[in-house]
Amino acid sequence: MDIPHNSQAIPAGSTPSLHEAFLERAAQADVSDSGSNGLGAFLTLRLVDQFALDALGGDPAALAYQITATREFLQDIYPITPEVTNLREIVRVAEAAQRTADQRMLFAPLLAFAFLLEEELRLDEALDVLETVGRLSDSRDGEEELATGLQLARVLRLSGRFGESRDAYAAAGRMAVRMADTHSALLSRVGRGIVLQKLGNLPESERTLREVVADAQLVGDRDIEARALQDLAATVHLAGRTQQAVPLVFRAFQLFEAPLHRLRALSDTGLFLKDLGLYQVAKHAFSVVMSGQLSREVRLRAIAELVELGAMTGDRVTFERWRRELSGSYDDLPPEDQVDYELKVGTGLASFGHKAQAERHLQRAIDLAEQHRLGERLFTAEARLKELRECHDPDKADAAPADDDISVEPQLQSTLDSLVRLESAG
16 A cells, blocks of 8 residues: 655545455455455445545435445344444445535544554554545545544554654644644654654654653643653663653553553553563563453553563463464564564573574564664664674573562652552552
């Protein structure tokens, strides 16, 4: 799929795609319901394409027939998954849009569908839907266009397409300023700070995100403050100041109201604690995370950390258990998470004495990081491979230190005390 590079996130009136991502899924005959869902999504998006091609001014009988045929196909799909429910809602709204001659009604259910696909890490499909949404636009500055632009920027970022993501965030930010939408303007700046982080420009990422935190506090936007704090914590962590990162991300956890956002922040808290060597309290954090209602994205990332915790504590059973579960979803992971998987598995195998296998995984991490321009991940992978090759006794894993043996700063200790109380309350 070609996402254009211009001042708009997605141009209106562009040529419809063939929705190849959904056709590929439809061709998966070995997956009983996914193939039907993929074909249902393809037919639904082809229906939406008719609105983008000015079908409201065309043959109403032909459009009504297509709506009926698509609805009947979707009604025959079982089981009724959230995806099927969302597709049926798009068709229901399409019928109302034809009746009222207002194709903009389709924005909301389509954006909801794109978000569902994003949460399931079907990123190519999510981009296809967002491209389809863009063709419904009349090129004005509207809430729907702004929401589409921000969502597109995020999915491009998750897909590892950082240059396009940066441009999409900038375009959405300019639109938000024109519309005097302070929340969305700040959100676009958070996104740009994350892209800088992914590209390895940590000083500029930290500066950008600290400015957003301060501006969000000035206008009393707790949601933006929490988002910026969470990503600031990740940048500070990557810069090697992890003890400072933990209180930042835990403050984000406290500020967030949405349960899923809180669990994401708590998962990051566990990740930082693990990297500090505070393994027991990290396990406490992940036990709270895994007991919650998780999206696939958050669950897989938490499992990746449990893989590494198993290796760091010399628990081979835990390592292999979570490694097997994560490897089954490898092809669906975004590029950054694939690199992370290779790093964690490679490091774990090295700790259990399997040097040759570890080298293969770490080299794969390097190749993927180079391919997707993941600067910080590339540095980490190269350092771990060099360390492995220079290790004179690779079959001997270092013993994990006890949590009590690690000196912590006062602010971090306060956060640790809060985490203990959190698990007790749960």
